[in-house]
Amino acid sequence: MAITGINNSSYTSYYASNYKNTVKKTDSEKDSTNTKDGNVTTSTVELKTSRPGVTKTEQIKTGYSNVNDYSKYLQGKYHYMNIGLTSMQGIPTTVSVSSAFLQKCMNDPEKAKYLEENLAAIPDCTKDTINGCLGTVTNQSYMIDANGNIIETASCTNDPDGKIAKENAERKAKENREKEEKIKEKRAAKKAEEEKAAKKRAEKSAERKETGDYTLSVTGTDVKSMTQ
Numbered sequence: 001m002a003i004t005g006i007n008n009s010s011y012t013s014y015y016a017s018n019y020k021n022t023v024k025k026t027d028s029e030k031d032s033t034n035t036k037d038g039n040v041t042t043s044t045v046e047l048k049t050s051r052p053g054v055t056k057t058e059q060i061k062t063g064y065s066n067v068n069d070y071s072k073y074l075q076g077k078y079h080y081m082n083i084g085l086t087s088m089q090g091i092p093t094t095v096s097v098s099s100a101f102l103q104k105c106m107n108d109p110e111k112a113k114y115l116e117e118n119l120a121a122i123p124d125c126t127k128d129t130i131n132g133c134l135g136t137v138t139n140q141s142y143m144i145d146a147n148g149n150i151i152e153t154a155s156c157t158n159d160p161d162g163k164i165a166k167e168n169a170e171r172k173a174k175e176n177r178e179k180e181e182k183i184k185e186k187r188a189a190k191k192a193e194e195e196k197a198a199k200k201r202a203e204k205s206a207e208r209k210e211t212g213d214y215t216l217s218v219t220g221t222d223v224k225s226m227t228q
Contacts, residue, residue: 039063043109050121050128058120062112067099070106078119089126092139095119100146111148118150129154 035042041063046055064070071082080086080095087093097115105111122142130137133156140154 036063039065041109045109045113047113047117047120049117050124058116060109060112060116062105062107062109064106067102067106070102074102074116074119077116078122080122081119088123088140089130091126091130091137093126094141095122096142097144098146101144101148104146104148114148115144118144125152135159 034044040061042059042061044057044059047058047060048055061073064073074097075081075083078095080088080093082096085092085094097119101111101115105115125142126140129140129152133154135156135158137154137156140152143151145151
């Protein structure tokens with residue numbers, strides 16, 4: 001069962017709960033042409049697409065002896081599979097397929113068909129995500145787990161032209177500037193107070209020198225002799 005749409009309400013969609021639940025094969029799917037190259041079998045089959053009722057003729061390969069070789073074959077057709085972050089329709093995207101599921105598919109034509117149908121449908125699914133999103137899609141991921149379950153997640157923003165983000169950044173910058181200005185004003189006020197206090201002390205000191213106003217410090221004996 002190929003990926004057929006996006007759940008726009010939550011931007012998290014689950015597709016094809018299990019490859020065993022795929023619909024009954026049509027007559028065109030039953031007819032295939034097989035050729036062998038060593039242990040690898042090439043089959044010409046009809047694959048379902050992301051559009052209901054639309055199929056396409058495609059060659060798929062099975063019979064690989066190890067997952068690495070099978071992965072290389074798939075990546076030759078679907079370059080976005082298991083390479084980490086890539087770009088799809090301008091959106092940062094990851095497409096990951098479980099090694100355990102690759103192991104199940106590499107020698108099973110039915111599972112292999114299911115996998116390739118869905119890998120091929122991902123670009124169209126991305127278009128549906130973009131068209132269905134009320135904002136701007138910022139990133140997305142597709143994961144096919146060990147049982148063939150497909151989970152697609154996407155994040156979006158309601159600020160398609162970046163206006164809100166720009167306004168938020170400007171407001172934050174303004175708040176920081178105002179905060180810095182207040183700190184500068186407090187520092188300036190404190191410095192002014194210190195300078196004012198220092199000036200007063202200097203003025204008082206100068207006044208005492210001019211009037212001869214000073215304090216005489218003597219011992220008790222000296223005081224007694226001075227009063228006789």
